[in-house]
Structure formats: C-alpha cells, structure tokens
Amino acid sequence: MKERKAWHVSGYLALLIALISAAGGFYLLINTIVLETNSSAAIISGIILIIFAAICSTSIVIVQPNQAKVITFFGTYTGTITNSGLWMVMPFTNKRNVSLKVRNFNSQKLKVNDADGNPVEIGAVVVFKVSDTAKATFDVDNYEVFVEIQSETALRHITAQYPYDNYGNADLPSLRGNADEVANELMRELQQRLEVAGVEIMETRLAHLAYAPEIASAMLQRQQANAIVSARQKIVEGAVGMVEAALNQMEESGIELDAERKAAMINNLMVSIVSDRAATPVINTGSLYS
Numbered sequence: 328m329k330e331r332k333a334w335h336v337s338g339y340l341a342l343l344i345a346l347i348s349a350a351g352g353f354y355l356l357i358n359t360i361v362l363e364t365n366s367s368a369a370i371i372s373g374i375i376l377i378i379f380a381a382i383c384s385t386s387i388v389i390v391q392p393n394q395a396k397v398i399t400f401f402g403t404y405t406g407t408i409t410n411s412g413l414w415m416v417m418p419f420t421n422k423r424n425v426s427l428k429v430r431n432f433n434s435q436k437l438k439v440n441d442a443d444g445n446p447v448e449i450g451a452v453v454v455f456k457v458s459d460t461a462k463a464t465f466d467v468d469n470y471e472v473f474v475e476i477q478s479e480t481a482l483r484h485i486t487a488q489y490p491y492d493n494y495g496n497a498d499l500p501s502l503r504g505n506a507d508e509v510a511n512e513l514m515r516e517l518q519q520r521l522e523v524a525g526v527e528i529m530e531t532r533l534a535h536l537a538y539a540p541e542i543a544s545a546m547l548q549r550q551q552a553n554a555i556v557s558a559r560q561k562i563v564e565g566a567v568g569m570v571e572a573a574l575n576q577m578e579e580s581g582i583e584l585d586a587e588r589k590a591a592m593i594n595n596l597m598v599s600i601v602s603d604r605a606a607t608p609v610i611n612t613g614s615l616y617s
Contacts, residue, residue: 330461330525333398333406338387338413345383352376386418395460397423407460425460429529434479436535439486441502447491449502450535451513453478455521455528462525470524477520485513491538506533 355373359366388408390396396408399421408414409427416422432453441447455474457463463470486502489509493499502509514531521528570593 328404328461328465330459331406333396333408333416335388335408335414335416338389338415341383341387341415342413345380345387348376348383349380352380382418383415386415386420388414388416388422390414393426393428395425395427395457397425397460397464399423404461404465409460423464425457425463427457427460429454429456432474432478433534434475434482437479437482437486438539439483441486442488442490445491446539446541447486447502448535448537448539449482449486449533451478451482451510452530452532452534453517453528454530455526457525458527459525462523467524470526473524474521474526478517481513481517481520485509485516491536502533502536506536509533 352373352375355369355376359369359373388396388398390408390411392411394411398405398408398416400417400419405417405420407425408416432455434451434453436448436450438446438448453474457470467473489500489502489505491501492503493501500508510531510533514528517531518528574589574593
C-alpha cells in the first residue's frame with residue numbers, strides 16, 4: 328500500500344449545487360401541496376432534486392491544516408487529500424482522519440541489561456510524524472501503538488549492545504559517554520522498523536539513564552574509587568614535578584646535597600605534598616645523619 332492523491336475539486340461548487348438542488352426540490356414539493364395541483368411530474372422532480380442534493384452533500388469533505396483525509400470507496404482505497412480546505416470527492420466514500428502533526432513519544436523507564444550484564448534503567452523520547460497515510464492506515468492496526476511498541480523494542484536492543492560506562496577506556500563506546508551516538512543508532516534502527524507503518528522518525532534522545540536500584544550503590548562506590556585513584560595519581564604526578572623543580576632550583580643556586588640528604592629531602596617533600604592532612608614539622612636538634 329502506497330499513498331496517492333485522491334480525486335478532488337473545490338467543495339464550494341458542490342455545496343452550491345447541493346443547496347440549489349435542495350431548494351428547488353422543496354420548492355416543487357411545497358408549491359404542489361399549496362396549489363393542490365397533484366402534478367406527479369413536479370413531485371417526482373422535487374424528490375429527485377432532494378436526493379441529488381443529499382448525494383452531493385456526501386461528497387463534501389473538510390480538511391484541517393496538518394491533517395489528511397484517507398478516502399475509501401466501498402472498501403477500495405482511492406487516495407488521500409492532504410491540502411487543507413473544503414473539497415468535493417466521490418460520493419458515498421468513507422473519509423478517515425490522519426494527523427500529520429509532529430508528535431512526541433516518551434517511553435517508560437525500561438530495565439535492561441547492558442553489554443556487561445548490568446541492569447540499567449533507560450528511557451527515550453521519540454519525535455515522529457506520519458509520512459505515508461496509506462501505510463499508517465491500512466498496513467498496521469494502530470500506528471500510534473505500533474510506534475510505542477517498536478520504540479521500546481529498539482531501545483532494549485540498542486541498550487544491550489553498549490556497556491553503561493567505559494570505566495576510563497576512551498576507545499570503548501558506552502551509554503553514558505556516547506549518548507549522542509546511541510541516540511543516532513536508535514534513530515536508524517527505529518526508522519527501519521517503522522518504515523512499514525509510514526512513519527518518519529525526526530529525532531530520538533535518551534531521556535533517562537541510570538543503574539538499576541539493586542546495583543546503584545555498588546556502582547557508585549566503584550565510581551568513587553575510580554575517582555579517588557585518578558585524583559591520587561594526579562597528586563603524585565604534581566608532587567614529583569614540584570620536588571624535581573625544587574632540586575633543580577637548589578642546584579642552580581649552588582646548593583649541593585649528597586645522595587642521602589637528597590633522598591631525605593625528597594621523602595619529606597613527597598610526604599608533605601601527597602598527604603591528605605597537614606604536615607607537622609619536626610625540628611631535628613642532632614646531626615643530619617642521626
């Protein structure tokens with residue numbers, strides 16, 4: 328099934344003809360009754376005009392902006408009208424409304440296992456509109472329900488292909504670190520699934536992403552541990568640089584230290600810089616070697 332344009336002309340002409348026919352028919356009937364002429368020709372003509380007006384009225388259709396009318400004639404699809412206005416189509420046809428407006432679908436928070444097997448909660452927003460009214464009407468039972476089910480199915484499938492986090496591995500794509508890529512992949516897969524329903528996907532975005540409650544606490548501790556290790560590593564790198572700069576400055580000033588004194592100085596500086604508490608100075612009243 329593929330959308331095509333239905334035959335239609337200006338509905339104002341059909342409305343005018345229907346009004347004139349109805350007025351003429353009622354005039355003939357009323358005139359015959361009032362004058363009591365009992366003219367069978369006038370009565371038959373009046374009835375025919377009224378019936379013709381009723382037939383013309385069945386061919387009139389009003390199309391609102393961003394709305395389409397799917398026209399069927401005794402079960403046969405004849406076409407679709409997408410232009411807004413008052414139109415005349417074939418009489419005795421069925422007109423079904425299909426909205427062409429852009430709509431949002433906000434999925435529920437789904438609990439899915441990621442690529443590492445960790446349960447995560449994820450939700451997405453899907454922006455879509457109908458691009459083929461014939462497919463949306465005849466190829467699926469209810470295209471809105473179809474969009475909802477296929478969106479959640481595609482979201483589950485995409486989530487299972489990515490881990491929640493890359494845990495410091497920049498080359499590993501993840502749900503948290505590559506949200507835009509995941510959304511684009513979801514959009515491509517969803518467009519393939521909804522092609523049969525005549526629906527165009529305009530945008531997809533991840534609206535919710537979190538660990539499932541049963542592992543959220545453990546994963547939080549893991550993230551905190553990774554953050555602490557990274558911070559300590561940065562502190563150590565900075566401390567080494569500061570000690571190296573201090574030794575170089577002393578050498579440039581002409582202060583020479585033997586290996587033992589240099590090792591003691593490095594140890595004291597590293598302890599005071601790396602420690603997470605304030606250093607307590609100790610005054611050595613003896614020699615440097617005791």
